Amino acid sequence: MTGPLLQVEDLHVWFDLEDRGELHAVQGVNVSLEAGERLGLVGESGCGKTTTALAIMGLLPSSASVSGRVLLEGTDILNGGDEAMRQHRWVDIAIVFQGAMNALNPVQTVGQQIIEALELHNRAKGGTARARTGELLEAVGIPAARAGRYPHELSGGMRQRAAIAMALACNPKVLIADEPTTALDVMVQAQILELLDGLCRDFGLALVLVTHDLPVVAQLCNRCAVMYAGEIVERGPLEAIYHSPGHPYSRMLFAASPDLAGLDEPVLSIAGAPPRLDRAIEGCPFAPRCDSVFDACVVRPRLEEVAADHDAACHLNSRVPA
Amino acid sequence: MSDASFFVEAPPEGGKSRRGFVMRTIRHRPSALAGALFLIAMTVIAILAPWIAPYPLREQVGPVFGHPSLQHLFGLDDGGIDMVTLLIWGMRVSLVVGFAATFVSMVIGGTVGVVAGYFGGHTDNVLMRITDYFLVIPDVPLMIVVAAIWGPSLFHIIIVIGILLWTSTARVIRAQVKSVRERVYVKRARALGSSHTRIVVRHVLPQVAPLLVASTVLTIAVAIFDETALAFLGLSDPSTVSLGSIMQHAFERAAISTGAWWAIVPPGVLVTLLILACSLVGGALEDALNPRLRVAHLSARTFRLRPLVGRGKDAL
Amino acid sequence: MSAEPTLLEVDDLVVRYPIHRGLVGSATRQPRRSVHAVEGVSLSLQRREMLALVGESGCGKTTTAQAVLRLVDPVSGSIRFDGRDLVPLGPRELRPVRRRIQVVYQDPYESLDPRFRVRAAVEEPLLIHRLGGSKSERAARVRDALVRVELSPPELYLDRYPHELSGGQRQRVAIAAALVLEPEVLVADEPVSMLDVSVRAGVLNVLDGLREQGLAILMITHDLSTAARFAQRIAVMYLGRIVEEGPAAAVVRNPQHPYTKALLSVVPRRDPRDRQRPQILVGETPDAVAIPTGCRFHPRCPVAVEQCSVEDPRLARPTSAEEGHRAACILLGQY
Numbered sequence: 001m002t003g004p005l006l007q008v009e010d011l012h013v014w015f016d017l018e019d020r021g022e023l024h025a026v027q028g029v030n031v032s033l034e035a036g037e038r039l040g041l042v043g044e045s046g047c048g049k050t051t052t053a054l055a056i057m058g059l060l061p062s063s064a065s066v067s068g069r070v071l072l073e074g075t076d077i078l079n080g081g082d083e084a085m086r087q088h089r090w091v092d093i094a095i096v097f098q099g100a101m102n103a104l105n106p107v108q109t110v111g112q113q114i115i116e117a118l119e120l121h122n123r124a125k126g127g128t129a130r131a132r133t134g135e136l137l138e139a140v141g142i143p144a145a146r147a148g149r150y151p152h153e154l155s156g157g158m159r160q161r162a163a164i165a166m167a168l169a170c171n172p173k174v175l176i177a178d179e180p181t182t183a184l185d186v187m188v189q190a191q192i193l194e195l196l197d198g199l200c201r202d203f204g205l206a207l208v209l210v211t212h213d214l215p216v217v218a219q220l221c222n223r224c225a226v227m228y229a230g231e232i233v234e235r236g237p238l239e240a241i242y243h244s245p246g247h248p249y250s251r252m253l254f255a256a257s258p259d260l261a262g263l264d265e266p267v268l269s270i271a272g273a274p275p276r277l278d279r280a281i282e283g284c285p286f287a288p289r290c291d292s293v294f295d296a297c298v299v300r301p302r303l304e305e306v307a308a309d310h311d312a313a314c315h316l317n318s319r320v321p322a
Numbered sequence: 323m324s325d326a327s328f329f330v331e332a333p334p335e336g337g338k339s340r341r342g343f344v345m346r347t348i349r350h351r352p353s354a355l356a357g358a359l360f361l362i363a364m365t366v367i368a369i370l371a372p373w374i375a376p377y378p379l380r381e382q383v384g385p386v387f388g389h390p391s392l393q394h395l396f397g398l399d400d401g402g403i404d405m406v407t408l409l410i411w412g413m414r415v416s417l418v419v420g421f422a423a424t425f426v427s428m429v430i431g432g433t434v435g436v437v438a439g440y441f442g443g444h445t446d447n448v449l450m451r452i453t454d455y456f457l458v459i460p461d462v463p464l465m466i467v468v469a470a471i472w473g474p475s476l477f478h479i480i481i482v483i484g485i486l487l488w489t490s491t492a493r494v495i496r497a498q499v500k501s502v503r504e505r506v507y508v509k510r511a512r513a514l515g516s517s518h519t520r521i522v523v524r525h526v527l528p529q530v531a532p533l534l535v536a537s538t539v540l541t542i543a544v545a546i547f548d549e550t551a552l553a554f555l556g557l558s559d560p561s562t563v564s565l566g567s568i569m570q571h572a573f574e575r576a577a578i579s580t581g582a583w584w585a586i587v588p589p590g591v592l593v594t595l596l597i598l599a600c601s602l603v604g605g606a607l608e609d610a611l612n613p614r615l616r617v618a619h620l621s622a623r624t625f626r627l628r629p630l631v632g633r634g635k636d637a638l
Numbered sequence: 639m640s641a642e643p644t645l646l647e648v649d650d651l652v653v654r655y656p657i658h659r660g661l662v663g664s665a666t667r668q669p670r671r672s673v674h675a676v677e678g679v680s681l682s683l684q685r686r687e688m689l690a691l692v693g694e695s696g697c698g699k700t701t702t703a704q705a706v707l708r709l710v711d712p713v714s715g716s717i718r719f720d721g722r723d724l725v726p727l728g729p730r731e732l733r734p735v736r737r738r739i740q741v742v743y744q745d746p747y748e749s750l751d752p753r754f755r756v757r758a759a760v761e762e763p764l765l766i767h768r769l770g771g772s773k774s775e776r777a778a779r780v781r782d783a784l785v786r787v788e789l790s791p792p793e794l795y796l797d798r799y800p801h802e803l804s805g806g807q808r809q810r811v812a813i814a815a816a817l818v819l820e821p822e823v824l825v826a827d828e829p830v831s832m833l834d835v836s837v838r839a840g841v842l843n844v845l846d847g848l849r850e851q852g853l854a855i856l857m858i859t860h861d862l863s864t865a866a867r868f869a870q871r872i873a874v875m876y877l878g879r880i881v882e883e884g885p886a887a888a889v890v891r892n893p894q895h896p897y898t899k900a901l902l903s904v905v906p907r908r909d910p911r912d913r914q915r916p917q918i919l920v921g922e923t924p925d926a927v928a929i930p931t932g933c934r935f936h937p938r939c940p941v942a943v944e945q946c947s948v949e950d951p952r953l954a955r956p957t958s959a960e961e962g963h964r965a966a967c968i969l970l971g972q973y
Contacts, residue, residue: 061625185694214835219907254908261907263867268836269843270836509743
């Protein structure tokens, strides 16, 4: 297989706001993911990262309209119609939703919910399904005997593990995890991150980690795409983005997370708020909040290479030193 | 560091303005608009009854069960009285009883709901047990008994209907108050040292009022029905004319066997339309106020595809 | 900093929530159980100081804050504010005290009544306590509070509804509503955990500025990095007790308790190259209903010895630590 495992090309998502126009939530996103790679999709609330994840899974509501291509091993699953998407959903790409641990069916045991996933996708039935459920639970660190527990009988960390087990039911190649540790304590978060790390290694999974928490991405992923106002403003290896950021937003976002290693450094906050996405944006969307804005910024920048495999959308990178 | 820009988050359920709310309610259920207009029209007619009724109410103006004609659009009843006049006056009484009984039930139900929901615990248990008892009593038989014992009068009817209808309002309000009470801003008000009265008046009631209105409208429908039923059974005030009593008189005076459909069908249709209108409006309000009742979003319709925007992959 | 007066002193606070037995439970005479939310917490807060109460969910930090605000009744212990014990006071006597101890909650989307404009939300506390004299005086105090939280010029915000503001702005309004009564102590319960990362520092800097002006702040948080950066002192809680407390920098750079060490090791760092070995504890914090014997941390402790299941350690200062830095572990300074 040549080419990346998952390729998102020029993805646009609009939400229909009844008699208030449209919200252009995702504005031309391009992402590629190789087998076994871990990509962090980073940004703050409203930047479009969750919408992008849902678009890849084909799980947007009826008020949404989408354009672009989502290529899974070369096949366009977005434009192939409902049937094509259904064949690949969960079987090749699976998602752990934001707050999944609170969205488990309260009247079914966790075992039953995993079996349901297996049966729906014709992976296993009856005894085989039960055996596989036990395997999955053990793989995520839940003793197989707990399959008969109801969600409310499990702790938050356990429920999150169960949600991950459900996502892995059909042995997908790509796992999308949307804010998997946001509502969890820091110790449980560490356990879940360690779990995801192990699962990716053991099962050869490719991971898309959608989160606002940069340090979490720094720990788990090797590549990262930073989103702002519906588009990707920087992407590349995480180390490169941290040590030589190509976009002021990435730099300022890192500086805004207080770090135990740098207690004496001042913690930044970025003044202002992201632009409205129900109107066309003139020039660079970050310009009103940027600390390095200059006259070229009235033109909207495009993603351009700043180093090997490292792109950023900022005019500062092409500024010819005076 | 003043930020004068306010951002729009992922698409919310429309604006929070009152006008936006009304527009959305109507868009979801256009039939509610028809219902509302009908109710308003009928109420206006009822209020203007003394001035717009074409004929005197208690004077015979023609033969018994006279046929519909140009002067008497719905004919005459068993006493030779003009049906249109009767309908207008009858509707007036039906609406008055309906509104009054609903007012009584709203006051009782609203109070019980707020007190039970806000204070919880023992108070809640006791009040809910009482509510359950009232819920279980079958209304029409009780009303028959009370009317028989107390004597038929409009006032008694209003009280009886009111006392029986408050229970569903109480339950709905209690649920809403319970949820509002757990909101952080209510807890904050308590931490600030605000008195219970102040919290209820300033924070709880404004949240609860819309639901109370919806519940009230739905109760009016039931109240009108109950009054009509009682009147039809002969238990209402014999000296007042209501839609139910019109039907009762016609029924007793053999309107059906005489073939005088105009004496019995129009009042029935009018009652039905009034109740239908109330149900439509109340249902639409409840739907709009309680998002969980809405299930349309669970349908299988998914997102739409648009043609490629055409910028292609970024230059790399 | 030690020259400042101590405003709040909590001594050996115990708070328990009874678990409802229900009819069947009472009939079958099941033992009454309770959640031991806070089991003997002592702390003090000085003027111009921010004390961060740090811990995971279920450790009792929020319950401690609620007890200080007298929103729950403790089983035993004292809460001295300005020398006076608040525990035995009734609602009427507490009212003037409530003015001087204010609270800011975690959820900026819920802590403001959506029907109140900013002006009304910030004015409300003045009306409740009947302060502020005339309408124009109150209006002046409202504007003043908004300026103090850096919502300037206030005219831009006075007529807005909460849903028209961003999360950070809403939180500042909530702080302004707390400030308008000129409190001496502010309890901040996870004030920034629901805000975007880029906005957090702004709100925290506002709190820091207010602290410089004389406010004492008790901040509840699970985020050690934030606590280390903004607080003067940190108290780490586990299962209802304080297991370590001291100057913020000391606790973070020289942790003495195994739990603190483990927590610090699993906090993700910004720098992708900074991969320290995380000491991930097994399992999760046990229920506060059945507390382990001896040291409550011993079942999960990586360095526990046999004595730990017997002896319940008290807070003590190891020789290697500085003044004011204490931890509750029998193996202090030995590993």
